[in-house]
């Protein structure tokens with residue numbers, strides 16, 4: 001027996017009510033704790049890093065209603081090895097400038113795949129959630145199959161977070177236009 | 187060890203394209219490049235899981251989960267239930283479903299929603315649950331109202347509930363919407379109509395389920411969701427999957 005996949009529909013402008021209710025103003029919902037606020041349990045080993053960025057539309061305006069989810073390996077390259085939802089986080093971008101901030105640990109490479117954080121982007125106007133990846137400019141990229149398959153250097157650079165001061169990286173997401181981020185059919 | 191076979195690819199004939207001119211918000215938010223194909227690695231085959239410890243006892247009851255003690259949300263009381271399956275008709279057990287919706291008047295509890303319908307002080311508009319060991323879920327809520335939205339014309343959303351579905355792997359992540367059988371706005375809505383296949387739209391449309399309707403209390407609606415299934419080929423070096 002087989003069934004047909006359900007179709008996606010946009011998360012709409014109010015996705016934060018359902019997924020990050022305390023950000024949406026429902027302060028006491030679920031005890032005031034939004035799932036995915038912390039990506040790993042405290043004390044998980046690894047180098048602490050902070051990734052910040054903004055989401056932009058095709059005219060370069062910030063997207064103010066996006067929700068981002070992140071999924072990554074730990075500092076040993078293992079997925080899902082640090083508690084049931086360890087390695088997963090979710091962020092509402094801020095309503096002023098479409099900014100996000102993720103405090104995490106640097107993931108390790110897994111097999112041929114260079115160190116990266118997976119990102120899933122939903123918002124009003126996005127009919128099917130968009131998958132991309134954050135690689136790191138100062139980590140070896142070796143034979144990573146995704147990066148190797150992108151021939152255009154400016155396209156490839158859309159997946160690479162730039163080091164910015166101490167433990168910081170900047171990774172912006174451009175949904176459309178000249179700086180369009182590479183998105184993947186996962 | 188859990189199942190580690192790759193997932194089937196997305197069936198793009200059933201999914202909405204990124205650029206859908208009649209849904210105006212997609213015009214500046216649709217990537218213009220083709221999506222890059224990707225082999226599934228360990229990170230696509232795994233994903234976060236959530237246990238009963240994160241779910242409160244009233245999280246799946248939107249009629250009371252934001253209400254003052256003893257109070258209830260205003261509106262037609264309904265129960266929505268269904269089966270979370272994959273394409274191989276296997277149940278997807280113990281995964282998180284989240285829902286959000288407008289209140290009975292069609293108004294969201296959100297500072298950007300300026301529709302004139304009043305907020306209901308006893309209705310928050312979100313809920314969540316885990317599927318059970320056989321992939322079933324249910325929750326209680328009030329039937330949401332249709333609402334107007336800015337899309338360049340006289341556009342009204344059919345009554346709908348937004349669903350966020352986790353699966354057993356990152357590749358199965360899905361957000362969609364549930365509509366109600368018989369709603370005359372379904373064929374008129376540019377967001378619904380981003381889906382080209384009318385049968386795929388029908389599968390997002392919940393059916394009145396009199397068999398589970400409780401007399402003098404609430405009506406039931408049935409809504410099944412199908413996530414991508416796993417292929418029949420296993421990873422060569424990890425044969426413990428099934």
Ligand SMILES: [Fe+3]
Nearest residue numbers: 012288346348
């Ligand atoms: Fe909506």
